Amino acid sequence: MPTGHTREVIACVIVIGNEVLSGRTRDANIQMLGSGLASVGVRLKEARVIVDDIQVIVDTVNELRARYDYVFTTGGIGPTHDDLTSEAIAKAFNTVLERNPEAEARLQNHYGSGELNAARLKMADIPRGAALIDNPVSQAPGFRLGNVFVLAGVPRIAQAMFDSVKHGLTGGAPVLSRAVAAYVREGDLAAPLAALQETFADLDLGSYPFVRDGRLGVSIVARGTDAARITAAIDAVATAMRALGTEPEAEDPVGSGEEVF
Amino acid sequence: MPTGHTREVIACVIVIGNEVLSGRTRDANIQMLGSGLASVGVRLKEARVIVDDIQVIVDTVNELRARYDYVFTTGGIGPTHDDLTSEAIAKAFNTVLERNPEAEARLQNHYGSGELNAARLKMADIPRGAALIDNPVSQAPGFRLGNVFVLAGVPRIAQAMFDSVKHGLTGGAPVLSRAVAAYVREGDLAAPLAALQETFADLDLGSYPFVRDGRLGVSIVARGTDAARITAAIDAVATAMRALGTEPEAEDPVGSGEEVF
Numbered sequence: 001m002p003t004g005h006t007r008e009v010i011a012c013v014i015v016i017g018n019e020v021l022s023g024r025t026r027d028a029n030i031q032m033l034g035s036g037l038a039s040v041g042v043r044l045k046e047a048r049v050i051v052d053d054i055q056v057i058v059d060t061v062n063e064l065r066a067r068y069d070y071v072f073t074t075g076g077i078g079p080t081h082d083d084l085t086s087e088a089i090a091k092a093f094n095t096v097l098e099r100n101p102e103a104e105a106r107l108q109n110h111y112g113s114g115e116l117n118a119a120r121l122k123m124a125d126i127p128r129g130a131a132l133i134d135n136p137v138s139q140a141p142g143f144r145l146g147n148v149f150v151l152a153g154v155p156r157i158a159q160a161m162f163d164s165v166k167h168g169l170t171g172g173a174p175v176l177s178r179a180v181a182a183y184v185r186e187g188d189l190a191a192p193l194a195a196l197q198e199t200f201a202d203l204d205l206g207s208y209p210f211v212r213d214g215r216l217g218v219s220i221v222a223r224g225t226d227a228a229r230i231t232a233a234i235d236a237v238a239t240a241m242r243a244l245g246t247e248p249e250a251e252d253p254v255g256s257g258e259e260v261f
Numbered sequence: 262m263p264t265g266h267t268r269e270v271i272a273c274v275i276v277i278g279n280e281v282l283s284g285r286t287r288d289a290n291i292q293m294l295g296s297g298l299a300s301v302g303v304r305l306k307e308a309r310v311i312v313d314d315i316q317v318i319v320d321t322v323n324e325l326r327a328r329y330d331y332v333f334t335t336g337g338i339g340p341t342h343d344d345l346t347s348e349a350i351a352k353a354f355n356t357v358l359e360r361n362p363e364a365e366a367r368l369q370n371h372y373g374s375g376e377l378n379a380a381r382l383k384m385a386d387i388p389r390g391a392a393l394i395d396n397p398v399s400q401a402p403g404f405r406l407g408n409v410f411v412l413a414g415v416p417r418i419a420q421a422m423f424d425s426v427k428h429g430l431t432g433g434a435p436v437l438s439r440a441v442a443a444y445v446r447e448g449d450l451a452a453p454l455a456a457l458q459e460t461f462a463d464l465d466l467g468s469y470p471f472v473r474d475g476r477l478g479v480s481i482v483a484r485g486t487d488a489a490r491i492t493a494a495i496d497a498v499a500t501a502m503r504a505l506g507t508e509p510e511a512e513d514p515v516g517s518g519e520e521v522f
Contacts, residue, residue, distance in 0.1 A: 019467055021305045022438070023296025024482060024514070028287065030310060035284025044282045047310040049291060079448040080468040081455040111448075119451030154470070177283070187340040187372075190380030194342040206280055207341040209415070221285060253285070 009172045011037050012068040013047040014060055016075040016085055017153055020049050028155040029074040036162050041171025042070060052076060057088035065092075065148050070169060072162070075153030077142065079119040085150060086143075090127035093145055100126040103141050110139035134164045173225035177253035178234045181219040182241040185209075189218055192240040200233040202226065221253050270433045272298050272331040274308040275321055277346050278414055281310050281336075289416040290335040297423050302432025303331060313337060318349035326353075326409050331430060333423070336414030338403065340380040346411060347404075351388035354406055361387035364402050371400035395425045434486035438514035439495045442480040443502040446470075450479055453501040461494040463487065482514050 013033050019025040027049065034044040045068065050056050057076075065071045076085030090097040103124035107116055123140035126132065133142035133149065135157055142151045142161045151161045186209040197205045203224035210217050222233040234250075241248040274294050280286040288310065295305040306329065311317050318337075326332045337346030351358040364385035368377055384401035387393065394403035394410065396418055403412045403422045412422045447470040458466045464485035471478050483494040495511075502509040 018465060018484075019469060019482070020291065021295050021308065022299060022436075022467075022482075022484060023292045023294075023305075024467070025469070026287075026289065026292040030281065031284045031287040033284075034282050038283060044284075045312055047282065049308040051306055078468070078470070079451045081451070081458050082467055115448070117448060117452070119455075120448040122451075175283075187376070187378060187381040190340045190342070190383075191378070194380075197342050204279060206283075206285070206343055207339070208280060208286070209339070221280070223279075223283060 007172050009042045009069045009170065010045045011042050011070040011072065012064045013044060014057075014064065014071065014073045015047065015049040015153075016052060016057060016073055017049070018052050018082070020075075021051060029151075029153070029158045032155065032159055033072055033074075033162060036159075036166055037070075037169075037171075038175040038177075040166050040169050041174045042169055043172075043175060052082045052084055054084050054088045054091065057085060058092045061089060061092040061148060065146065069147060071148045072151060073148065074151045074158050077123065077140070077150060077152055079122055079140075083122070086125055086127065089130075089143075089145060089148065089150055092148075093127060093129075095128045095145075097125045098128050100124050100130075100132070103132060106139045106141060133161045136160050136164075175223055176225060176227055176230055177221055177223040178230050179219050179221040179251040179253035180234050180238050180241070180248045181210075181217055181251040182238075182244075182246045182248035183215050183217040184241055184244045184246050185216050186218045188244055189220075189240060192243070193220065193237065196233060196236050196240065199236070200224075200229060203229060203233050205233065205237070219251055223253075268433050270303045270330045270431065271306045272303050272333065273325045273329040274305060275318075275325065275332065275334045276308065276310040276414075277313060277318060277334055277336040278310070279313050279343070282312060290412075290414070290419045293416065293420055294333055294335075294423060297420075297427055298331075298430075298432075299436040299438075301427050301430050302435045303430055304433075304436060313343045313345055315345050315349045315352065318346060319353045322350060322353040322409060326407065330408060332409045333412060334409065335412045335419050338384065338401070338411060338413055340383055340401075344383070347386055347388065350391075350404075350406060350409065350411055353409075354388060354390075356389045356406075358386045359389050361385050361391075361393065364393060367400045367402065394422045397421050397425075436484055437486060437488055437491055438482055438484040439491050440480050440482040440512040440514035441495050441499050441502070441509045442471075442478055442512040443499075443505075443507045443509035444476050444478040445502055445505045445507050446477050447479045449505055450481075450501060453504070454481065454498065457494060457497050457501065460497070461485075461490060464490060464494050466494065466498070480512055484514075 030047045130143035130145040206221045238248045291308045391404035391406040412419045467482045469480045499509045
C-alpha cells in the first residue's frame with residue numbers, strides 16, 4: 001500500500017451518481033464514511049462525486065486505488081440500466097463480471113423465484129475474485145476487491161454495509177476530537193488561534209462560525225491522536241475565548257452535521 | 262475552453278474543507294450548485310472534496326480548470342489560519358495575493374476601524390487580476406479569476422454569491438427535467454425502463470427507489486434539453502408503470518434533496 005510506511009492510513013470515497021450532481025439528491029454518505037472511518041483510525045482525505053459512466057468510473061477508481069490505502073464507492077449497484085458500478089469495477093481490475101452463486105442464493109431467498117427477474121439477477125453479477133459485503137436491508141450484496149469497497153448508494157444500506165466491514169480495516173491510531181464553542185466572533189479569535197495551531201502543530205485546529213438565537217459564535221474543533229494534547233489545546237482555546245470576555249462551553253465535536261449560519 | 266466546440270457546457274465543484282471529510286459537516290453546496298448550474302444550462306459533471314492544504318488545492322484547481330468550462334470552489338476564504346484558498350488560487354494562477362482596496366473598503370464599512378484587525382483584513386487579500394464577487398451577508402467578498410469562481414463555504418453565503426454570478430455564465434440549453442413516481446418496485450420496472458432509455462437516448466433517465474409510509478416505490482426522472490421529448494419519455498414511463506398495476510403520479514423532479522428509504 002502506498003502509505004504503508006507512514007502511520008497515517010488514508011482513504012478516499014467515490015460517490016457514483018448523476019442524481020447527486022444534478023442536485024436532486026443531497027449526499028449523506030461522505031459524512032457517514034468520514035466519521036465512521038475516523039472512528040477506526042482511517043482518515044478520509046478526499047471524496048469525489050462522479051457521473052454514471054463506465055469509463056469515468058474505471059479511470060477514477062484506478063487513479064485513486066493506487067493513491068489511497070482504502071477506496072469506498074457508493075451507488076450504482078442496483079437493478080436498473082444506470083447501475084454500472086459492478087461492470088466498471090471488473091473492468092478497472094481487468095477481471096470478468098460473473099454470476100456469483102452466493103449472491104444469487106441470497107437474492108433467491110429474498111425475492112423468491114417468481115420475482116427474481118433478469119434485472120434483479122444483475123445484482124448477483126460480481127467481479128471474479130471479490131468478497132461479498134452483507135446487505136441486511138435488501139440482501140443484494142456489495143463487495144470488496146483489493147482495497148476497493150463497493151457499497152450501495154441508499155444511505156441506510158451504505159451504513160449497514162460499512163458497519164459490517166469497518167472492523168476489518170487496518171487503521172492507524174483512532175482519530176480523537178474535542179470541541180469548544182463560545183459567543184465570540186471568528187475574526188477576534190483568529191490571531192490567538194493561529195498561535196495555538198503553531199504550538200499544537202501535531203493537531204488539526206478547525207474554526208467553524210455559527211449563528212444561534214441570532215448571536216454570532218465560533219466552534220473550535222481539535223483533532224488528533226493524543227488525548228492529552230487535545231485536552232491541552234482545547235483548554236488553551238477556552239482560555240483565549242475567556243480573554244475575549246465570554247465563557248466557553250464544551251461541545252460535541254461531531255456537531256449536528258449541519259452548518260448553522 | 263476545452264469543450265467550447267460542443268454544445269454541453271460543463272462545470273466542476275471543489276469543496277475545500279477538512280470538516281466535510283471528518284464528518285463534522287454535511288456538505289450542502291454541491292447540491293445547491295448542481296441544481297443552480299442546471300438552471301442556467303451548465304452541467305455539473307464532477308465534485309471533489311479536498312483537505313485544507315495549499316499544494317492539494319493548487320494541484321486540484323490546475324487539473325480541473327483545464328478540463329471544465331467553469332470551476333467553483335467553496336470554503337477556505339475566512340479569517341483563520343485554516344483558510345488557505347485565496348493564497349492557493351493565487352499560486353495556481355502564478356500571480357500574487359495582494360490587498361484589494363475595494364474589498365478592504367467593504368470590510369471597513371462592515372466592521373468599522375476598531376474591529377478590522379489583521380485576521381479580518383486577510384479577507385481583503387485577493388489574487389491580482391481577480392474580479393470580486395459580492396457577499397451581501399457578511400461583506401467579505403469571493404472572487405473570480407479566469408474560469409474559477411471562489412465562493413464562501415457557509416451555505417447561505419455560497420448561495421448568495423452564486424446567485425450574483427450565475428446570470429453571467431455562458432450556458433448551453435437549460436437542463437429540463439420531469440419526474441413520475443409509483444408504488445412499483447425498481448426491479449420490476451428495470452427492463453421496460455432500459456428499453457425506454459434506448460428509445461430516448463438523448464435523455465438521461467434516472468431511477469430512484471424510495472420507501473414512503475412503509476411502501477416501496479420508485480421515482481423516474483427524465484433530464485435533457487428538449488421539453489417535448491421529456492414529456493414523451495415520462496408518458497411512456499407512466500404507461501410502463503400502469504402495466505405493472507399501479508397508477509403513477511407526477512412528482513417534483515428536484516425531489517426533497519433527501520433520499521427517502
